[in-house]
Amino acid sequence: MTLKTISQNKSFGGTQGVYSHESRETGCPMRFGVYLPPAAEKGPVPVLFWLSGLTCTEENFTVKAGAQRVAAELGIALVMPDTSPRGLNYPGDSASYDFGVGAGFYVDATEAPWSGGYRMYSYITKELFALVGNSFALDMQRAGIFGHSMGGHGALTIGVKNPDQFKTISAFSPIVSPTRCPWGEKALTGYLGADRATWADYDATLLIAKRGWKGPALLVDQGTADQFLEGQLKPELLTAACAEAGVALKLRMQPGYDHSYFFISTFVEDHLRHHAAHL
Amino acid sequence: MTLKTISQNKSFGGTQGVYSHESRETGCPMRFGVYLPPAAEKGPVPVLFWLSGLTCTEENFTVKAGAQRVAAELGIALVMPDTSPRGLNYPGDSASYDFGVGAGFYVDATEAPWSGGYRMYSYITKELFALVGNSFALDMQRAGIFGHSMGGHGALTIGVKNPDQFKTISAFSPIVSPTRCPWGEKALTGYLGADRATWADYDATLLIAKRGWKGPALLVDQGTADQFLEGQLKPELLTAACAEAGVALKLRMQPGYDHSYFFISTFVEDHLRHHAAHL
Numbered sequence: 001m002t003l004k005t006i007s008q009n010k011s012f013g014g015t016q017g018v019y020s021h022e023s024r025e026t027g028c029p030m031r032f033g034v035y036l037p038p039a040a041e042k043g044p045v046p047v048l049f050w051l052s053g054l055t056c057t058e059e060n061f062t063v064k065a066g067a068q069r070v071a072a073e074l075g076i077a078l079v080m081p082d083t084s085p086r087g088l089n090y091p092g093d094s095a096s097y098d099f100g101v102g103a104g105f106y107v108d109a110t111e112a113p114w115s116g117g118y119r120m121y122s123y124i125t126k127e128l129f130a131l132v133g134n135s136f137a138l139d140m141q142r143a144g145i146f147g148h149s150m151g152g153h154g155a156l157t158i159g160v161k162n163p164d165q166f167k168t169i170s171a172f173s174p175i176v177s178p179t180r181c182p183w184g185e186k187a188l189t190g191y192l193g194a195d196r197a198t199w200a201d202y203d204a205t206l207l208i209a210k211r212g213w214k215g216p217a218l219l220v221d222q223g224t225a226d227q228f229l230e231g232q233l234k235p236e237l238l239t240a241a242c243a244e245a246g247v248a249l250k251l252r253m254q255p256g257y258d259h260s261y262f263f264i265s266t267f268v269e270d271h272l273r274h275h276a277a278h279l
Numbered sequence: 280m281t282l283k284t285i286s287q288n289k290s291f292g293g294t295q296g297v298y299s300h301e302s303r304e305t306g307c308p309m310r311f312g313v314y315l316p317p318a319a320e321k322g323p324v325p326v327l328f329w330l331s332g333l334t335c336t337e338e339n340f341t342v343k344a345g346a347q348r349v350a351a352e353l354g355i356a357l358v359m360p361d362t363s364p365r366g367l368n369y370p371g372d373s374a375s376y377d378f379g380v381g382a383g384f385y386v387d388a389t390e391a392p393w394s395g396g397y398r399m400y401s402y403i404t405k406e407l408f409a410l411v412g413n414s415f416a417l418d419m420q421r422a423g424i425f426g427h428s429m430g431g432h433g434a435l436t437i438g439v440k441n442p443d444q445f446k447t448i449s450a451f452s453p454i455v456s457p458t459r460c461p462w463g464e465k466a467l468t469g470y471l472g473a474d475r476a477t478w479a480d481y482d483a484t485l486l487i488a489k490r491g492w493k494g495p496a497l498l499v500d501q502g503t504a505d506q507f508l509e510g511q512l513k514p515e516l517l518t519a520a521c522a523e524a525g526v527a528l529k530l531r532m533q534p535g536y537d538h539s540y541f542f543i544s545t546f547v548e549d550h551l552r553h554h555a556a557h558l
Contacts, residue, residue, distance in 0.1 A: 010504070010535045010541065011541040012537045012544075063540065064343065214306070225321065263290075265290070265345065265347070265348070266291050
């Protein structure tokens with residue numbers, strides 16, 4: 001696997017890079033960001049994977065979240081992948097903001113044509129995980145995962161299914177149950193087909209009921225002024241699932257905050273400190 | 280003057296707003312950002328004007344600099360104007376990135392057609408200053424100014440010319456002498472005409488020689504890996520002018536940093552603390 005450097009910028013004493021590679025899982029070039037803190041010059045550092053939400057690329061969190069400051073202080077790396085393949089040009093893949101390009105939902109699609117390259121679950125957990133572990137000074141035994149909205153769904157589902165790989169999980173305004181909201185129903189129908197039995201493997205509430213989670217408490221921040229709170233996100237379903245399964249959840253309802261990066265940037269420091277304390 | 284609210288987002292306990300108004304100086308609608316810290320709920324707070332660089336709008340600093348965190352802590356407001364009129368549609372106003380739209384250079388143009396609406400000097404110092412003072416809980420007796428690149432030039436020239444209005448000045452990678460670099464020579468020729476005598480009023484080094492500056496030290500950060508360092512920015516000219524005029528300058532050459540917002544975000548906290556300490 002060959003990495004191409006798109007850009008590198010010094011940031012808080014470390015390096016914010018953007019790279020691309022030809023992906024085996026998606027069948028197209030994929031971009032991702034990596035922030036290496038100053039501590040990475042001396043040896044491998046723990047790493048946090050950030051999964052972005054609908055319409056995002058690797059760039060949003062990189063330029064808007066202000067996470068590098070805290071990552072530099074804590075000596076933790078950040079990996080920011082894209083949210084879908086780009087350039088496959090499947091029919092209709094750019095017709096809507098919530099399906100196809102920019103909306104991979106972190107699943108391995110089984111329906112044609114999406115099954116060809118919409119394999120973001122395997123891309124993140126296998127290909128990208130191995131690639132960054134082999135390419136940068138990262139201690140892959142000390143990895144955590146977090147994300148926002150669709151990416152919060154990705155972080156919860158990927159983390160719960162791979163506790164040996166990701167030791168800590170947190171999320172901002174996650175889609176907690178895609179089997180029970182319009183965004184999720186549309187995406188899972190498209191990528192996995194109409195048989196809802198196959199959807200359970202990508203629903204955080206169902207996965208927690210089935211597998212539990214023995215790691216540190218799930219930290220979830222949710223703004224009360226989030227326009228998607230009631231119709232799509234439904235954090236009460238996560239609360240119920242965690243209570244039922246005996247999983248520790250720290251859900252913080254943040255008064256007046258919305259779904260934007262202004263919300264994320266306000267609380268991202270708390271998330272990094274939560275992960276760092278347990279990695 | 281009527282303000283239209285474009286957006287408001289809660290950020291670090293305060294409010295990041297974007298507003299527009301019909302500008303008397305530019306003859307077109309102008310947008311600007313305002314960050315109000317939580318302290319503004321209790322009474323007027325000091326205010327920092329941020330002037331952006333070439334190609335920027337009111338958005339760049341608002342979403343990329345990470346300044347709201349520090350502004351909230353210090354109880355200081357931020358005002359982020361656009362960098363030029365937009366929508367005047369003068370012939371050629373969008374032909375290049377360094378002249379016309381996105382490149383107002385914070386001057387009052389005297390050459391037609393630019394003299395019609397390219398009046399960013401008066402827009403900032405008179406119209407916008409009065410507008411935000413009348414519209415938000417700001418203590419306009421405690422105002423400072425800072426900026427980046429073309430906006431660093433704007434901050435230095437506007438600040439030095441208006442010491443009663445702006446008590447503190449700082450800059451990131453500023454154009455320190457537009458009469459002696461390609462960006463400046465192009466802009467000043469276009470906006471002010473070929474007579475270089477008229478340019479002196481918009482050159483920080485010449486203004487410092489003529490007027491001095493009795494306020495707190497000018498804080499300037501400059502990355503050593505900045506691609507524009509030698510050809511356009513030339514901080515040594517500012518050092519010489521300040522030494523000659525007995526003006527306190529704190530120029531910090533930052534090893535390995537470039538011209539990007541990754542550089543700005545790394546050091547913006549220092550700038551806010553510098554201003555707050557003197558306002």
